[in-house]
Amino acid sequence: MKGEVGGCDLLGLAEGEPPVVVICELKQSFSLELLLQGVDRASAADEIWLAARLSKRGKGRESDARFRNLCRRLGFGLLGVTAADAVEVLLSPDAPMPQRDPKRRSRLVAEHRRRRGDPTAGGGNRSPVMTAYRQQALACAAMLAEAPLRPRDLKPQAPDAAKILQRDVYGWFERIERGWYGLTPAGRAALERWPQPQRDGGVPRQTDTGGADQA
Helix, strand or coil: CEEEECCEEEEEEECCCCCEEEEEEEECCCCHHHHHHHHHHHCCCCEEEEEEECCCCCCCHHHCHHHHHHHHHHCEEEEEECCCCCEEEEECCCCCCCCCCHHHHHHHHHHHHHCCCCCCCCCCCCCCCCCHHHHHHHHHHHHHCCCCECHHHHCCCCCCHHHHHHHCCCCCEEEEECCEEEECHHHHHHHHHCCCCCCCCCCCCCCCCCCCCCC
16 A cells, blocks of 8 residues: 555555556545545446544544545445544445345325425425325315305315324314314414415305214
8 A cells, every 4th residue: 555646545455367456545533525536437447435534522523424435335435533543444445235125215206295385385384385285274274264064075185084083183273073174373374375266166065064074
């Protein structure tokens, strides 16, 4: 292993023909710049290692699962240097790729399919995300704005109406009597913030509530 060869911090050759080229880039901490240096050297090397000082409190990027997973995908090894100048292997270049999370994948697919249209622009902002759940809750609120209704009356527009009314995550709904729900002032304020399209017709409230569904 020799230092400062062709701009590489450390370069080693393993026996063979052609030789196996191993490059190690060094920094005081694990950073984006160190990662980019590794990417730049990857086209000329068979093996890339990134080495840096370990953070004193153990909260540096070397402890970030996202950073490690990215290095796995790139095929980079990680070396951590302790305060006593000991070197620890944090990640091998031949470490297995991160496994897919089928549950997380299925949740993303389900959320995408439930949403109506594309109500939220991509990128971070301080506005609440218009999730499929919020869309259904707003649909319920719009139908309850005129008069109390039962969950089964709302189901054509909001398949999860019963759960939404019972949980009342946003404080928009109130139980008027057994099986019948109305809209709170918070629910009306939500409709002012997120106006809903007018629907033709409506679902009139039945005067006879005997035997109404229990929600």
